[in-house]
Amino acid sequence: MSAVPAAPQAASAEPPAHRPAAGPDLSLLLVPPRARTGWRLVPARIGAMCAVELQKLRHDRTELYTRAVQPALWLLIFGETFTRLKAIPTGGIPYLDYLAPGIIAQSAMFIAIFYGIMIIWERDSGVLTKLLVTPTPRAALVTGKAFAAGVKALLQAVVVVLIAAALGVAMTWNPLRLLGVVAVVLLGSAFFSCLSMAIAGIVLTRDRLMGIGQAITMPLFFGSNALYPVDLMPGWLQAVSKANPLSYQVDALRGLLIGTPSHLPLDFAVLALATVAGIAAASALLRRLAR
Incomplete structure (x- = not known):
C-alpha cells in the first residue's frame, strides 16, 4: 500500500490577538536629547530664563494688582483735572488722551527700573552663582x-489701556498698531531693566540700588x-529729553495708540540700540556682581 502523505501541520504561532504587546522603548530615557548648538543655543537659553522669571509671577500675582493703583491714580486724578483746566496745549487732543501713552511708558519703566534688586537677591541667595557656572552665556x-x-510691563500696560478705555480715551484697536505697542513696551522695559542690572553691578547692594533707582x-x-x-x-530740558529713551518710547506709543504725529522709525531705532547697549553693559558687569 502506498503511504498517504501527511497533512502539513498548522503554524504554531499564536494569533495576533494573543501576542504580547511591545513595551515602551525605554532606551529613549537613557539617551539624552541632542544639545542645541550654534545659533539655536542663545534663543533657547533666553526663552528658558524668561520662562523661569515668569513662573515667579504665576505664583504671586499681588504685584500686578498693587502696581495698577499708581497709573490709575495718574489717569483718574491728574488726567481728569488737567483735562478740565486745559492748561497744557496738546494740539486739540484731550489731555487725558495725550497722557495715557505717557502713563503706559511710566508704569513700564517703574517696573523695570528696580529689576536689579531681584538679581542682587539672587546673588545673596546663591542662585546667580549657579546660573553663571552653566553653559548659558x-x-x-x-x-x-x-x-x-x-512681559510684566506688558501686562501692566494692558491694565492701563483698559482703564483709559473705560475713561473714554480714543485709542486705536488696529491689530498691527497694537503689535507695534507690544514691541515698544518690550524694548523700553528691556532697556530700563538692563540699566537697573548694570547699576546693580556697580553698587552691589540693594539699599544703594533702591536709593539710586528712586533718584533717577x-x-x-x-x-x-x-x-x-x-x-x-x-532749552536745557529739551536737550535732556532728546537724550532720554523714555521720550522715544512715549512718542512711539502716542503715535501708535492715538495717531499723533510721531517719528516711528527713529523711535524704534533708538529703543533697539539702547536695549542692545543695555544688554552689553549689564552682561559685562554681571560677573562683578557675582564675586
Whole structure:
C-alpha cells in the first residue's frame, strides 16, 4: 500500500490577538536629547530664563494688582483735572488722551527700573552663582531677564489701556498698531531693566540700588514728553529729553495708540540700540556682581 502523505501541520504561532504587546522603548530615557548648538543655543537659553522669571509671577500675582493703583491714580486724578483746566496745549487732543501713552511708558519703566534688586537677591541667595557656572552665556541670561521684565510691563500696560478705555480715551484697536505697542513696551522695559542690572553691578547692594533707582525715576519721567510737549520745556530740558529713551518710547506709543504725529522709525531705532547697549553693559558687569 502506498503511504498517504501527511497533512502539513498548522503554524504554531499564536494569533495576533494573543501576542504580547511591545513595551515602551525605554532606551529613549537613557539617551539624552541632542544639545542645541550654534545659533539655536542663545534663543533657547533666553526663552528658558524668561520662562523661569515668569513662573515667579504665576505664583504671586499681588504685584500686578498693587502696581495698577499708581497709573490709575495718574489717569483718574491728574488726567481728569488737567483735562478740565486745559492748561497744557496738546494740539486739540484731550489731555487725558495725550497722557495715557505717557502713563503706559511710566508704569513700564517703574517696573523695570528696580529689576536689579531681584538679581542682587539672587546673588545673596546663591542662585546667580549657579546660573553663571552653566553653559548659558551671560548675554542670554541678561536678555532673558530683561524681556521677562518686558512681559510684566506688558501686562501692566494692558491694565492701563483698559482703564483709559473705560475713561473714554480714543485709542486705536488696529491689530498691527497694537503689535507695534507690544514691541515698544518690550524694548523700553528691556532697556530700563538692563540699566537697573548694570547699576546693580556697580553698587552691589540693594539699599544703594533702591536709593539710586528712586533718584533717577522721577527725573527720567519729568524729563520726558510723558506729561507735556517738548516745546514747552526750557532749552536745557529739551536737550535732556532728546537724550532720554523714555521720550522715544512715549512718542512711539502716542503715535501708535492715538495717531499723533510721531517719528516711528527713529523711535524704534533708538529703543533697539539702547536695549542692545543695555544688554552689553549689564552682561559685562554681571560677573562683578557675582564675586
